[in-house]
Amino acid sequence: MIEFTRRTLLCSGSAAVFLGATPTEAEEPFHLGLTPVFLDNDAEVIGRLRTALAAALGVPIELEQRRTYEEVTGLLLEGSVDAAWLCGYPYLQHKDALSLVAVPVWNGKPLYQSYLIAGKEDDALKLEDLRGGTHAFSDPDSNSGYLVTASDLARLGLRPEGFFRRTIFTYGHRNVVRAVSDGLVRSGSVDGYVWETLAKAEPKLTERTQVISRSEWLGFPPFCARADRMGEARLRALREALLGLGQTEEGHIALGLLQLDGMTTATPELFDGIERRIRDYENLR
Amino acid sequence: MEAIRRIPLSLRVPLLAAGLMILVGIIASRQVLSTLGQVQDARIRELAQLQVESLSVALGPHVLRDDIWEVYDTLERAAGETEGRRMVFTAVADEHGHVLAATDPVRAPLDSPISALTEGAQTPETLSVTGDAARVRLLAPLLYQGRAVGQIMTELDVADLVAERWRAGRLLLLGNALATGVLSILGYLAMRRMLMPIARLVRRMRETADAPEPIPESDLPRGDTEMTRLVRTYNAMTDAVVAKADTERRLAERERFVSLGRLSSSLAHEINNPLGGLLNAVDTVRQYADRPDVVRQSADILSRGLNHLRDVAQATLDQNRLDRSSAPLSFEDFEDLRLLVGPEISRQEQKLNWQVSASGEALSSFASAPLRQVSLNLLLNASAAAGTKGEVSLMVSEKPGVLCLSIGDSGDGLSDAARARLLSDAPVPPGGGVGLRLVHDLVKELNGSVSSERKESMTFVDVAVPIAPTEVSSPC
Numbered sequence: 082m083i084e085f086t087r088r089t090l091l092c093s094g095s096a097a098v099f100l101g102a103t104p105t106e107a108e109e110p111f112h113l114g115l116t117p118v119f120l121d122n123d124a125e126v127i128g129r130l131r132t133a134l135a136a137a138l139g140v141p142i143e144l145e146q147r148r149t150y151e152e153v154t155g156l157l158l159e160g161s162v163d164a165a166w167l168c169g170y171p172y173l174q175h176k177d178a179l180s181l182v183a184v185p186v187w188n189g190k191p192l193y194q195s196y197l198i199a200g201k202e203d204d205a206l207k208l209e210d211l212r213g214g215t216h217a218f219s220d221p222d223s224n225s226g227y228l229v230t231a232s233d234l235a236r237l238g239l240r241p242e243g244f245f246r247r248t249i250f251t252y253g254h255r256n257v258v259r260a261v262s263d264g265l266v267r268s269g270s271v272d273g274y275v276w277e278t279l280a281k282a283e284p285k286l287t288e289r290t291q292v293i294s295r296s297e298w299l300g301f302p303p304f305c306a307r308a309d310r311m312g313e314a315r316l317r318a319l320r321e322a323l324l325g326l327g328q329t330e331e332g333h334i335a336l337g338l339l340q341l342d343g344m345t346t347a348t349p350e351l352f353d354g355i356e357r358r359i360r361d362y363e364n365l366r
Numbered sequence: 367m368e369a370i371r372r373i374p375l376s377l378r379v380p381l382l383a384a385g386l387m388i389l390v391g392i393i394a395s396r397q398v399l400s401t402l403g404q405v406q407d408a409r410i411r412e413l414a415q416l417q418v419e420s421l422s423v424a425l426g427p428h429v430l431r432d433d434i435w436e437v438y439d440t441l442e443r444a445a446g447e448t449e450g451r452r453m454v455f456t457a458v459a460d461e462h463g464h465v466l467a468a469t470d471p472v473r474a475p476l477d478s479p480i481s482a483l484t485e486g487a488q489t490p491e492t493l494s495v496t497g498d499a500a501r502v503r504l505l506a507p508l509l510y511q512g513r514a515v516g517q518i519m520t521e522l523d524v525a526d527l528v529a530e531r532w533r534a535g536r537l538l539l540l541g542n543a544l545a546t547g548v549l550s551i552l553g554y555l556a557m558r559r560m561l562m563p564i565a566r567l568v569r570r571m572r573e574t575a576d577a578p579e580p581i582p583e584s585d586l587p588r589g590d591t592e593m594t595r596l597v598r599t600y601n602a603m604t605d606a607v608v609a610k611a612d613t614e615r616r617l618a619e620r621e622r623f624v625s626l627g628r629l630s631s632s633l634a635h636e637i638n639n640p641l642g643g644l645l646n647a648v649d650t651v652r653q654y655a656d657r658p659d660v661v662r663q664s665a666d667i668l669s670r671g672l673n674h675l676r677d678v679a680q681a682t683l684d685q686n687r688l689d690r691s692s693a694p695l696s697f698e699d700f701e702d703l704r705l706l707v708g709p710e711i712s713r714q715e716q717k718l719n720w721q722v723s724a725s726g727e728a729l730s731s732f733a734s735a736p737l738r739q740v741s742l743n744l745l746l747n748a749s750a751a752a753g754t755k756g757e758v759s760l761m762v763s764e765k766p767g768v769l770c771l772s773i774g775d776s777g778d779g780l781s782d783a784a785r786a787r788l789l790s791d792a793p794v795p796p797g798g799g800v801g802l803r804l805v806h807d808l809v810k811e812l813n814g815s816v817s818s819e820r821k822e823s824m825t826f827v828d829v830a831v832p833i834a835p836t837e838v839s840s841p842c
Contacts, residue, residue: 217435247477249434263471
């Protein structure tokens with residue numbers, strides 16, 4: 082018969098806990114949801130981001146990419162991904178279930194604008210001048226790529242499908258710029274941060290477009306996680322990693338490629354402007 | 367056409383060969399270009415079919431969902447990946463024919479009718495690039511899961527294929543021109559060499575002055591070709607020409623002898639005929655030497671007879687050309703004739719009917735010698751034909767513009783040989799007398815005519831000579 086002493090049991094228990102839990106914690110990759118709506122499929126940016134976060138978190142990073150915000154938000158809500166880089170609009174749509182992890186800082190602020198753009202030769206000066214034309218949105222759950230223009234129209238008592246002759250969704254801010262630049266559509270609603278970034282990285286694409294109007298400053302698309310999982314160590318680690326992204330070499334390069342200054346914490350109030358637009362939009366609906 | 371005929375054979379044949387070569391070259395070039403066109407058509411059809419099928423697979427779901435961006439993005443990517451940018455423009459329409467997206471949205475705006483772009487578009491099955499257009503349009507249904515959900519219109523850049531065909535055409539043209547030129551020159555030289563015997567033959571024939579000269583054996587074309595046979599035939603012909611010339615020369619010589627014989631015979635005849643009368647006159651002089659009137663009459667006869675002999679001699683000297691400038695015909699000439707034939711008539715105890723009813727004026731319009739000769743010959747011939755105790759007649763009459771001499775005899779008529787000599791212009795066969803032929807020739811020279819008829823057991827030879835010498839006489 083084997084005799085177990087208290088020390089042996091403790092040691093055994095500790096060993097069992099260590100053997101059973103540690104490999105799971107250590108090997109379970111961190112799933113981060115991304116969408117090309119905001120972040121284009123730039124292999125280098127994604128690679129750098131993955132490396133920087135993996136180094137910070139100490140686990141492999143699995144980047145789960147989907148075409149739409151709706152799909153990524155769904156993955157986040159069902160737990161298939163641990164966190165996701167979303168937009169303020171889907172965050173606010175699921176504000177009760179989601180929490181903010183970090184918000185990127187661009188030009189010193191966690192804010193950005195929505196741009197209404199048209200072809201370079203177009204003589205439109207404001208949104209009303211685009212009536213009857215074709216218009217490109219990026220995603221129906223995008224703040225800058227849909228909600229801003231839709232709420233502006235709602236404030237005029239109009240709906241996009243009635244105001245424009247035809248609207249299309251490109252599921253990417255860069256695609257909106259391409260659609261307007263190539264003449265596929267007359268105008269488009271695009272993330273101001275993306276347009277400005279493209280103006281530096283791909284000036285040939287943006288120089289065939291012009292910004293007709295800019296929205297007010299709104300909360301930058303945040304990294305979110307499920308509120309009920311915010312206490313988890315890996316989410317805390319993610320927050321630390323994001324906030325300290327500029328401290329690591331890989332993170333610094335990734336931020337440089339994204340033309341971001343860094344990451345910061347934020348409260349839901351940052352997105353009050355979007356909140357107001359949602360209300361205006363839904364009031365008409 | 368006439369100008370072509372004037373071109374020498376040695377140039378015409380090579381030119382013809384060159385023309386045929388050019389014709390063959392053109393046909394061959396057209397065939398090659400046609401085949402090239404077919405190959406290009408097959409290639410472009412296969413490519414277009416593949417492209418349309420690929421696009422259908424890629425675009426089908428997006429078209430079905432009316433996902434314009436995805437359609438556009440797919441077209442963009444497909445256009446960027448097309449080999450050599452063959453597809454320079456593509457537009458996709460929904461099943462109602464409204465454009466969903468195009469690689470050039472400015473050219474084919476969203477929702478515009480695709481029919482505005484499909485003018486002259488071909489189907490994938492009939493796609494052809496044989497024209498000169500650098501771009502061709504293709505319209506195909508967009509099939510997805512077995513049903514047409516839209517249409518694809520694509521514009522293909524076929525400038526390289528057109529250029530390839532032009533390049534092939536130019537190379538063919540150049541090659542054919544070169545080949546034709548070289549072969550034409552070779553053909554010209556070969557033809558010239560082959561036709562050289564003919565040229566030599568022509569030169570020989572042209573240079574021939576009298577008799578053609580044969581081409582020496584050493585210059586004969588080698589082998590038993592048509593040319594060799596032609597030259598041999600030519601040589602045989604030159605031999606034949608020489609032989610013929612020899613024969614003609616011999617015949618001419620013989621003819622000369624025949625003429626000489628005829629002349630001698632005629633001379634003897636003409637001298638012999640009056641001799642009887644002259645000797646008779648001499649006998650009369652001897653017998654009646656004491657009667658001056660008889661002697662004078664006989665002397666006159668002798669004189670006229672000798673004058674006649676002189677005329678005959680003169681005529682003989684002139685051969686066939688009797689002296690037309692001699693004394694005019696008169697009644698005395700016929701009296702002379704009567705005297706001349708008298709002895710022969712008497713000898714054969716023949717009856718002679720003599721009637722000269724023509725006017726002296728009519729008689730005097732003729733020279734005496736030819737008609738005397740004609741009358742004498744015919745009378746002697748009639749006397750010979752009438753035989754012993756036969757009957758001979760001479761009638762000289764005058765019709766308007768015509769002097770008629772009719773000599774008759776009671777003989778059996780003219781033999782065929784005599785008839786031929788007297789009445790026809792046919793050559794006289796060797797042998798036989800020349801008197802009748804002389805009559806024929808003399809009458810012909812006087813533009814007169816000779817005929818013969820048999821009437822009441824008498825044979826008459828009628829001679830009609832026009833009083834106006836240019837007119838051809840009508841028969842008496």
